[in-house]
Amino acid sequence: MTAPVEMRELSEVECLDLLRTEPVGRLVFTEKALPAIRPVNYVLDGRDVIIRTSADSWASRVAGNVVAFEVDHIDNTSHTGWSVVLLGTATVITDIDTLVRVTDFRDRPWAPGHRDQYLRIQPGQLTGRRLSFTPA
Template sequence: MNELRPLSSEECVTLLSSKPVGRLVFTEDAMPAIRPVNFVLDSGGDIVVRVSSQGAIAKLSSEVVAFEADEIDPVTHTGWSVVAVGKAEPIVGINELVELADPAHRPWAPGERARFLRIRVELLSGRLLTLGGALPR
C-alpha cells in the first residue's frame, strides 16, 4: 500500500543532491515562469544554477524564487518532490566563480552560460509517496 509522508530537511537535502536537474520558478513580466535548470548544492545547502547572461533568469537579483526537483515512477505510483524557496542572488566572488566553473558543473544547455545564481534556501519541504514508506535510493 502506498504511503504519503512529509520529508525531513535532511531527507530533502539528500534527495536534492541526487538529481542534476530541477525547475526554477520565478516571475517574468508579472507572470509565473518555470524553467528546467541543472544545478548543484553548495556545502552550505544553497542551490547554485549556471545560466546565460541573457534572458529573464539572468535578471534575477534578490527576488524570491522557488526551486523544485522530483522523481516520479508512473508504474508504481511512487516518488518524491522537494521544494525550496529563497532569494536568488548573482554570484560575483572570483574564487567562488572559479570553483563553480569546474567542468564537473558544466551546464547541459548549449551556448554561453557564464552567470551563476545562488538560491539561499529559506524554506525547504518535501513529500514522499512510496510503498511502505521506504526512502528511494
C-alpha cells in the same frame, strides 16, 4: 489488491540528499506578472542551489527576487516518488573564490551557449514529501 500508500514529509537532511541525486530541477519565478518555469541544471553548494546561466537571459531579471526551485523523481510503474521544494532569494555570484569553488567543468549545462553567470538560491524554506507504499 493494491498496497496502501503514504505521503510523508521529509527532513531537511533527506531533502538535501535527494537534491544531490538529480541533475535537473525547475526554477519558478515571476516574469511580466505571470508565473514562469525553466528547467535548469544545478549543483548544490552546502544548502544552496547554484545555477549556471547566461548574463543576457531571463536570469538577470531573477536576481534579487524570491524564487522557488523544485526537483522530483516519479516512478510511473509503482506510482511512488518524491518532491523537494526550496523557496529563497536568487542572487548573482560575483565572489571569485566562490566562483572557483562552484565551477566544475564536468557538470556542464545541457543548454547550448555561453554560460558565464552563476545564480545562488539560498533556501529560506526547504520542504519535501515522499509518496511510498506502507509496509505490510
